[in-house]
Amino acid sequence: MMTVLAFLGALGLLITVHEYGHYRVAVACGVKVLRFSVGFGKTIFKWQPKGSDTEFVIGLLPLGGFVKMLDEREAPVDAAQKHLAFNTQPLIKRAAIVGAGPMANLMLAIVLYSVVNWLGVQEPKAILASPAAGSLAQRAGLVGGEHVLQAAFNGDILENMQSLEDFRWLITRGALNGHDVRVAVAQSPNSPSRELVLELTQLDVTEVDAQLFQKIGITGPWTQAVIGEIQHDSAAMRAGLRSGDVVLAVDDAVVVDGQQLRQLIRASVPQRGDQNHGVAKNWIVDRQGQRLNLKVVTDVKTEGAQQVGKIGAYVGAPPQLTTVRYGLFDGLLKGVVKTWDVSILTLRMMGRMLIGQASLKNLSGPLTIADFAGKSASLGLSAYLVFLALISVSLGVLNLLPLPVLDGGHLLYYLWESVTGKEVSDVWTERLQRGGVALLFCMMSIALFNDVTRIFVH
DSSP: OHHHHHHHHHHHHHHHHHHHHHHHHHHHTTOOEEEEEEEEEEEEEEEOOTTOSOEEEEEEEEEEEEEEEOOTTTSOOOGGGGGGSGGGSOHHHHHHHHHHHHHHHHHHHHHHHHHHHHHOEEEEOSBBOOOOTTOHHHHTTOOSOOEEEEEEETTSOOEEOOSHHHHHHHHHHHHHHTOOEEEEEESSTTSOOEEEEEOGGGOOOOOOSHHHHHHHTOOSBOOOOBEEEEOTTSHHHHHTOOTTOEEEEETTEEOOSHHHHHHHHHTOOOSSSOSSEEEEEEEEEEETTEEEEEEEEEEEEEETTEEEEEOSEEESOOOOEEEEOOOHHHHHHHHHHHHHHHHHHHHHHHHHHHTTSSOGGGOOOHHHHHHHHHHHHHHOHHHHHHHHHHHHHHHHHHHTSSOTTSHHHHHHHHHHHHHHSSOOOHHHHHHHHHHHHHHHHHHHHHHHHHHHIIIIIO
């Protein structure tokens, strides 16, 4: 139920803001608006404010909306009202009305990001987990436990990293845009720092997913290698482990964090012979200040086609968190910058998908959006507002694409008109509309296929 409500709330807000942008600028330009509709299909609610020419409608299907304006191309217009018709307006006014919808979505994103910055959000501290073997981070000299103090694209001035999410956002943009990232790290916030470079330009990035961060080696926050709740009759119980034990080493490997310990446990499987029990390992643990040596033999479980070691206990503590909050001006500025960065990143990803340099798996449809809406709502207000901002940017950028059925397509018509002095002919308008509908239908089909694969197959 939360997923449905969060999804409908997101759709309702984003569609209403988009259409209100069109409506507000149309009224400001002296155009008569006949109907403002959120949703399609059967009308479930409508009203008309006293003294207003506009009928406000809520439709049954909340998958879009429209603003119907007085227009001679759609119906005869009384001579006394021709000056109020959309098609009789100067080119600059028509372009402003059409562009106002996407711009309203981008402005909403700025507001949402700014509100999150002002309210503050709890995020993992910028402490790195142990990098994956063979990853860029490992080759750069990271071992795990380092505090990220500052980072920037190679050649730019280093900026403070408030949280791990700040750092992950930077390396995401670096990987997609082909920039190496320079990082200043230290073993503790007050210890001497050192600089290194993550050579992201070595990556062939086609998709933003968990595998990308695995290749980079920045997969999650640092967590203490502590044993949590232990299951009855498990490998952990048989070995004498207790909840609260901090693991210092496994055989000759010094354990840096919970992530490394989980990897060592999973790898503790025999190459041949007994397939039910793993390889015996000597663990050094700290139990309330006392060092103990324990022999741990994992249980072997099958995950897909792979055999992995398990100990039957929760491994790792929750990550250390920090509250990231900004003042009035800084929060607004960061909101503007984040909206700009996400917009440019979205455009570049769309362009790369168009020329085959990025996977079409990056396209998401309504099922994925609904899934993320429910998950973000369950995480709290700030997470839900960030989700709304991201979708609002995507909606604004999508509508600015030069496809005939979208606002960007109409702006393209107006560009043609401004250059040639003539409107696009009805014949070409119809042809382009059909082509645009076909292309949009293909994009929606791919997005829906990705949704089904992502949610029901994986």
